[in-house]
Amino acid sequence: MMKKVLIFLFAIQLSAFSAFAQSKEEAAVAAAVETLRKALVDADKATLENIAADALDYGHSNGKVEDKAEFVRAIVSGESDFVTIDITDQKIQLSGNAAVVRHKLSGTTNNKGQAPGTVKLGVLQVWQKQKGGWKLLARQAVKI
Known part of the structure; x- marks a missing residue:
């Protein structure tokens, strides 16, 4: 009987540990999304280059698709200029070393110096864990 109780308690502890680890990874992905949001508003080249995977595939709501270099250049040059970004209704789903993030984004822009x-x-967004950190691998936006 005692053996069954110990096995049961061990299983509960293992389950709790697994749930905690998942929550920790979800928090790390959420932190990466926030780092990206801030870097977009600040046009922070170093952070954008660091947070984006080398194989980045970045899709805009108008159908334009950019690789990492094009994405960073467009933000830093002001061609694509986010003045503010607010994120709501965010959901994160983990699968191994990948995470799928969905959210709503509202913001103000000043693209190419326009009003x-x-x-x-x-x-x-699709994030991939690379070398111990989360990198943006793909992004696609649609107008709502």
């Missing part, structure tokens, strides 16, 4: 505009987007 401020507004965006309301549904965003899908």
Whole structure:
């Protein structure tokens, strides 16, 4: 009987540990999303280059798709200029070394120095754990 109780308690402890580890990874992905959000607003070249995977595939709501170099250049040059970004309704789903993030993004833009505009987007991001950190591998936005 005692053996069964010990096995049961061990299983519960193992389950609790697994749930904690998953929550920790979800928090790490959420932190990476926030780092990206801030780097987009600040046009922070070093952070954008660090957070983006080398194989980045970045899709805009108008159908334009950029690789890592094009994405970073567009943000840093002001061609794509986010003045503010607010993220809501974020959901994170983990699968091994990958994470799928969906959220709604609303913000203001000043693309190519034009008068401020507004965006309301549904965003899908794919993150991959590389060398111990989460990197943005793909992103696609749609207008909502």
